[in-house]
């Protein structure tokens with residue numbers, strides 16, 4: 411039996427019959443709307459496809475909004491959703507340089523600043539040197555002469571009351587090794603090694619230098635340590651008012667035989 415079914419004629423542009431529309435391949439989505447699907451449907455139905463929508467014009471960028479701190483705030487929108495604010499720090503100002511400034515590191519302004527600084531420092535140094543010349547150092551040394559009180563104020567032995575102020579020990583002895591008499595002599599408190607100040611040790615009856623250990627008898631004679639010679643004596647006489655007068659400007663050295671000088675020892 412012959413099949414009297416006529417073969418279907420397929421109109422150009424018409425969808426094939428007997429096919430599952432769901433089986434048709436997915437259509438591409440075009441940004442801006444459903445135009446391809448609509449066009450395909452229109453093509454399938456033979457209707458005139460609707461005109462495509464023109465793309466939306468881009469929105470102008472939002473103007474920056476400066477705040478009190480100088481920062482700017484830009485308001486941006488995304489897809490019509492809630493606005494989002496972004497804050498940015500003020501942009502750094504680009505460094506400007508003179509066109510004829512060929513220095514690779516410093517600008518002309520920096521060089522001028524350096525030059526002025528050097529000039530100011532040199533001026534200050536010159537001024538300080540002038541002031542130093544106008545006002546020289548004054549060495550405040552204790553006087554070379556001083557009155558040390560009446561002889562009756564002294565007991566036998568070493569008196570240290572003038573050590574700190576005048577650098578002198580006044581010793582009263584019943585029998586001096588040179589004068590062979592009782593009386594006074596003034597010993598300078600300067601070690602003959604390198605100039606330190608010895609200490610008087612009452613229990614040991616000696617002067618002991620703390621620097622290198624030199625030792626001196628109460629007479630001033632050195633007997634231990636590196637000191638090469640005895641302590642020096644200063645001039646001691648009676649002043650007009652009967653006080654002891656000590657004069658450090660006149661010194662007497664034992665090794666030179668100067669302790670025999672009448673002003674190196676005051677008999678009393």
Ligand code: FES
Pocket residue numbers: 601602603604605606619620621622623624635636637
């Ligand atoms: S300075 Fe006194 S022992 Fe050296």
